[in-house]
Amino acid sequence: MNSILPIAVITFKEGLRRRVLYGVMVASLLLILFAVLISGLFMRDILKVMVDICLSSISLGGLLVPFFLAINLLAGDIENRTIYTLLARNISRSSYILGKFLGLAMLTGIIIIILMIATLVAIYCATLIYPAHNFLHFTLSPLFISTLMAFLGVLVLNSTVLLWCSVTTSSFLATLLTLSTYIIGHSVEDVVRFMNLKNTGVEISPMIQATAKAVLYIFPNLAAFDLKQQAAYSLPFVSQEITLLGLYGLSYISIMLFLAIFFFKRRDLP
Amino acid sequence: MKIWRNLFLFTGACVLSSYCASGLYQLHNNNREKKISHFTMIPEPMARAMTLEFPGITSDYLMLKTLTYMGERIMKDEELTPDEWQMIYQTLVQISNLDPRFIDPYIIAQMSLPWDAGMVEETNILLEKAAKILTNDYRPYFFLWYNHFKFLDNPEKAAYYLEKAAAIPGAPPYFSTLAARLNLYAGKTYAGVVFLQEMIKETNDPALLKSLRRRLQALQKIGFLEQKIQKYRKRYQVFPKELQELVDKGLITKIPPDPYGGKFYIMENGRVYTSSNLVLQKKGKK
Amino acid sequence: MSIFSCNQIHKSYQTGCLKHTRKKALTDVSFQVKQREVFGIIGLNGAGKSTILKIFMAFVKPDKGTVSINDQPVASKGSHQSIGYLPEHPSLYPHLSIKEHLQFGCRVAGLSAQEEKKRIQTALETVDLTEVAKMPIRGFSKGMTQRAALAYTILLKPEILILDEPMSGLDPLGRQLVLDIIQEYHDRGATILFCSHILTDVERICDRIGIMHQGQLVSVVTADSLDKDYVSTSTKGSQTPLEHYFLNTVRTEIS
Numbered sequence: 148m149n150s151i152l153p154i155a156v157i158t159f160k161e162g163l164r165r166r167v168l169y170g171v172m173v174a175s176l177l178l179i180l181f182a183v184l185i186s187g188l189f190m191r192d193i194l195k196v197m198v199d200i201c202l203s204s205i206s207l208g209g210l211l212v213p214f215f216l217a218i219n220l221l222a223g224d225i226e227n228r229t230i231y232t233l234l235a236r237n238i239s240r241s242s243y244i245l246g247k248f249l250g251l252a253m254l255t256g257i258i259i260i261i262l263m264i265a266t267l268v269a270i271y272c273a274t275l276i277y278p279a280h281n282f283l284h285f286t287l288s289p290l291f292i293s294t295l296m297a298f299l300g301v302l303v304l305n306s307t308v309l310l311w312c313s314v315t316t317s318s319f320l321a322t323l324l325t326l327s328t329y330i331i332g333h334s335v336e337d338v339v340r341f342m343n344l345k346n347t348g349v350e351i352s353p354m355i356q357a358t359a360k361a362v363l364y365i366f367p368n369l370a371a372f373d374l375k376q377q378a379a380y381s382l383p384f385v386s387q388e389i390t391l392l393g394l395y396g397l398s399y400i401s402i403m404l405f406l407a408i409f410f411f412k413r414r415d416l417p
Numbered sequence: 418m419k420i421w422r423n424l425f426l427f428t429g430a431c432v433l434s435s436y437c438a439s440g441l442y443q444l445h446n447n448n449r450e451k452k453i454s455h456f457t458m459i460p461e462p463m464a465r466a467m468t469l470e471f472p473g474i475t476s477d478y479l480m481l482k483t484l485t486y487m488g489e490r491i492m493k494d495e496e497l498t499p500d501e502w503q504m505i506y507q508t509l510v511q512i513s514n515l516d517p518r519f520i521d522p523y524i525i526a527q528m529s530l531p532w533d534a535g536m537v538e539e540t541n542i543l544l545e546k547a548a549k550i551l552t553n554d555y556r557p558y559f560f561l562w563y564n565h566f567k568f569l570d571n572p573e574k575a576a577y578y579l580e581k582a583a584a585i586p587g588a589p590p591y592f593s594t595l596a597a598r599l600n601l602y603a604g605k606t607y608a609g610v611v612f613l614q615e616m617i618k619e620t621n622d623p624a625l626l627k628s629l630r631r632r633l634q635a636l637q638k639i640g641f642l643e644q645k646i647q648k649y650r651k652r653y654q655v656f657p658k659e660l661q662e663l664v665d666k667g668l669i670t671k672i673p674p675d676p677y678g679g680k681f682y683i684m685e686n687g688r689v690y691t692s693s694n695l696v697l698q699k700k701g702k703k
Numbered sequence: 704m705s706i707f708s709c710n711q712i713h714k715s716y717q718t719g720c721l722k723h724t725r726k727k728a729l730t731d732v733s734f735q736v737k738q739r740e741v742f743g744i745i746g747l748n749g750a751g752k753s754t755i756l757k758i759f760m761a762f763v764k765p766d767k768g769t770v771s772i773n774d775q776p777v778a779s780k781g782s783h784q785s786i787g788y789l790p791e792h793p794s795l796y797p798h799l800s801i802k803e804h805l806q807f808g809c810r811v812a813g814l815s816a817q818e819e820k821k822r823i824q825t826a827l828e829t830v831d832l833t834e835v836a837k838m839p840i841r842g843f844s845k846g847m848t849q850r851a852a853l854a855y856t857i858l859l860k861p862e863i864l865i866l867d868e869p870m871s872g873l874d875p876l877g878r879q880l881v882l883d884i885i886q887e888y889h890d891r892g893a894t895i896l897f898c899s900h901i902l903t904d905v906e907r908i909c910d911r912i913g914i915m916h917q918g919q920l921v922s923v924v925t926a927d928s929l930d931k932d933y934v935s936t937s938t939k940g941s942q943t944p945l946e947h948y949f950l951n952t953v954r955t956e957i958s
Contacts, residue, residue, distance in 0.1 A: 153810040157799065164798030164839065227794045232804070232855065235760065235788035236811045334478070336442060341485045363442065364435050371441045376455070388444055395437030401430040405423070416762040417716065417754075 150238045154246025155253060157233075162216050162254045171208060171258050175265030178204045182269040183276065193281040197273055198290065198379040201266035205294055206375070208262045209301035212255045213325060217308040221247060222318030230416060241408045244309060248404060251305045259298050266290070284381050292389065293378035299396040300372030304329060306403035307367065313411035331362070332369030339363045367399055453482045457507045461514040468515060476516035483508050483522075487529065491628050502534035513543060520554065523547040527560040528616055528629065537568040548581075556619075558582035559592070563612045567605055589615075606640040631676045635691070638673045642681060642689045645669055656687045705774075706863060706894040707736035707759060712768030714754055728754045729765070730918045736896055736911075741889055743905040744898035745949060746915030752898035753791055755915075756867050759896065760788050772863065787861035791868050793852030797841040801832055801851040804840075808858045826854040829884065845872045850880065857884065864888055866897035870904050882908060906945040914949055916956045924948065 178201065186196040224230045224247075233243060274282050304325070311324040342359040371392060377384060456464065456479065468475045483505060490497055497505070509522040526543050530536040541564055548557035558581040566575035583592035595611070613633040620626050642660065645668045649657050652666075660681055663669045675681055679691040714729040729751045736742040744752045757763040758770055761777045770777045772786070795804055805826055809819040827833045830850040840848060849872055856864070869881045885895060885908050899905050905912060906926070914922045929944045942950070 149813060150811040153807050156810075157796065157803070157807045160803060161796045161798050228790055228792060229794045229796055231760075231762065231788065231790040232793075232795055232852075234762065235786070235790075235856075236808055237784055237786075238811060336445065337482060337485060339442070340446070341481055341488070364438050368438060368441060371445070385444070388441070391437045391440045391444065395434060395441060398430045398434035398437065402427065402434055405427045405430065415716075415764060417757065 150236070150242045151246040151249060154233060154238065154243060155249035158220055158247055158250025159253045162212075162220060162250065163257075165216070165219075167211070167216065167254070167258070168261075171211075171261050174204070174208065175262050178262065178265050179269040179272065182266075183272050186273060187277065193273065193277050194270075194285055195379045197270060199375065201262075201269060202290070202293060202297070202375040202378055205259055205262045205266065206297050206301075206373075208258045209255050209297060210304070210329075212251055212258065212301060213304040213308045213329075214322070216254060217251050217305055218312065218318050218321050218325065220251070221309065221312035222316075222321050225312070225316065225416060226318060234416070240412050244313065244404060244408045244411055248306060248309055248400075251308075252302055255298060255301050255305065259294060259301075263294055286381055289374075289378040289381050289384065292384055293374040296372045296374050296389070296392055299393065300369050303367045303372070303396055303399050303403075304332070304369065306400040306407070309407040310403045310410070313407045313414065328366060329369065332367045333373075334370070335362055335366050336368055336370050368395070372396070453486050453504060453508050454479055457504070457511045459511075461511075464511060464514060472515040473519075476512045476519055476522075479508055479512050479515075480519070480521055480525075483512070483525065487525075497533070499534065502530065502536060506530060506534075506536060506539055510543065513546060517546070517550045520547070520551065520556070523557060523560070524616075524619055527564075528620075531564055531568050532632070537564050540564060553585065553587070555582040555585040555588035555592070558585070559588070559615065563608065566608055567612075606636055606643060609636045610640060634676045638675070639681070639689045639691075641673070642669075643687065646683065646687050646689070650687060656685065657683060659683065660689075705735040706738050706740075707734075707742070707772060707896055708774075709733055709735075709755070709758070709765075709770045710768050712755075712758060712765040712770060714751075714758065714763065714765050727918050729758075732915075732918075732920045733768075734913060734920060734923060736894060738894050739889075739892050741885070741895045741908055741910045742897075742913065743909035743911075744896075744913045744915055745900060745902060745905055745945075746898075747953065748900070750915040751918040752915055753867055756788075756865050756896065756898060759865060760786075785859070785861045786863045786865060787856040787859070789852055789856040789864075789866045789869055791871075793849055793855075795840045795848065795851060795855070798839050800837045800839055801827070801854065802836040804851070804855050805858055808855060812859055822858055822860075826858045829857065830854040830880065846874055846877045849873055850877060853881065853884065857888075862893050864893055864895045864897070866895065868899055869897060870899060870901050878904065902945045902949060903943060906943055912945065914952050916953055921956055922952050 182197050182200045182204075185200065186193045224233075230243075234240070238246075270282075270285070307328045308321065308325050311321045311328075312318075315321055315324070339359045339362070342356060374384070376382075456467075456475070459467065465472060487497075487505065506526070509526050512519060512522040523543055526540050530540045541561060544557045544561050544564070547554075548561065551557060558578045562575045562578035562582060565571045565578060569575075579592060579595060582588050583595075610633065613629055613636060617626065617629050617633065620629060642663070645663050646657060649663060649666065649668055657663055660672050660683055664671060672681060675691045677691065681689050681691050684690055710733050712729055712732050715725045715727045717725055732751075732755060734742075744755060746752050754763060758765050759772060759777060795801070802823060805823045806819065809822055814822065823836075824833075827836055830853050832847065832851055832854060835843070835847070840851060843851060849869075853869070856866070864885075866885075869885070870878050873881065882904060885897075888895060889908070906929075909926055911923060911925050912929070913920050914924075929948055
């Protein structure tokens, strides 16, 4: 178990060396410029537009990890057989999975932190340029909480990537499965709500109803982690929601890691 | 031992996650967002650009969201505020921007906006657009006819649209004679019945079907009462003062209940209205 | 006491897009390797040499049969405590330097910072890569990568070595280096299991040699008996004793 941290570190380093940080820094510079300039085009809600742009960029930056880095680092590990380098060292497969997850979490964290700093800089610049009355209602805490939840959402997606990579050998398939998870995760709640609505009306097959329910429980409800709107309007957060979200994220991640380890342990690495 | 411990932890995580999943679902159900989608607020060219090569599926998704939004309200028998109607209208416009050939937003608009929100002019703008694009579909003109006839009290314009609708292949054959059979005085209720029957044929969304059927039922009852009132008038040369008189004179056995939960009553001109919030009557006056 | 032991192992891989065809990789393979022994496995490409080594590393699970290292079943905790494994196409992380790989190896083993430094230095000197220690592996030639992987393998001075084609892709100098290292470990009392298809190298260092053909271990000979056999029967001076024996064995199998 004490090998988890070294694996995390090596994953983190390998991820960073792929010029990720340069990319993210350039992107965050662009973000600052873009956010400051474009919000000037709007008349009233300058702050809202800025927060929208910045938080969306943070989410996008975070999503780079599951979609590009994670699959590269995990499926690539098996495809290029670099995994032998790690597993030859008396490292159990569960430590491998946990270490990889931790490494990916660190990568996600650093990217989000850089973009967060860029966001704060952008907002600071905007206060210098635009009239002060735009920023009267501005508070930092919704911004932070929403970013934290976005981070948790990306971690949930990361954990599903781990599961997909441990059940399939092909990185293409893993990408496809991750993309599907992402899309389902963002629409499942709306679809289930729509289906439940129909239930009270005319007959709808109980099969579909059950499927919809099952999908809600099986796939991660990623849309729930999206609190950008609340942050953009500086709305107060419901503490119950935040607690539920935190617990949900953590338990869902544990389930995914459990399953990933379960499958990964039973699998050949030819 | 280890297996049992792991199994226990795993089950625990599953239970916790399910609990949170349903908790979040309920929570989101209770304090629904006041918006359907922020995408609605984006100007048309930008919206088209942002959807890349997926405007079709985006419009489908927005449609789903709109239906859910309206459906929830209809199910709970809640009325929407003018702001909400405005938002629904905006969303429908955006959907038609993204995918102009998509018939659903036009139908939904026609089925709800003029009736429940009094947004006749806005609906007509949408319908004109639809008529221009969907040249093989009689429905946009049919709707325009109805709106002009029923809501705008403009029989000339209405007849013009009905003619156009009848000219399109696939239109029900009785359209061509419909205009002649309708006079403004007695025709509104009948036109409404025709319209609703056409709509019900189109619909398979249960929530909307429910509301349409209720409206049709109410209209049919009003039509039935008005018919009896005419009969009463022929017999006694005056309109009855109250509907009860129809029962007293044996024309009907009892006053039918209003599906909207109100009470029917007679106006001086012999037309039947209802005390319920039958939006059809209230919003129809213009 | 035998260090490596495998008993009647069978392994087949499922291939094809629906995993419908089973390809036999190993059929009924059993052998033991004693302590301080150098055991070489030779065979044609695809004979199943690598698969055996991977089974010992617990990367692949046999369908049937038992495998143990140090009398402990593989994949059990601690069975891989002191093993150095060199994969066939040693792939290190292309963006990391050899030093970072070695650091990782030390940290997993829980060495102190001082010990770590010493071990890294020794390993780097052994394979003669001290100067490029901080370069990313990406820029290495094939031979350098192979040597870097070797440094990683012997980092913790393991008592057991499993080497999968350690000499492939190396220039004569590099080959000599590998041979020297194997010799050194042999002298120190390590047990070495390796496979190769460069017969001359195998001949030079092995105590015993197993010949694999189409997933079966068709013959195990000691280096000594090989020489006797060769002297008594051979007429072909162009072949070394092992080459002669190997070709004979494989030809018999085919016919």
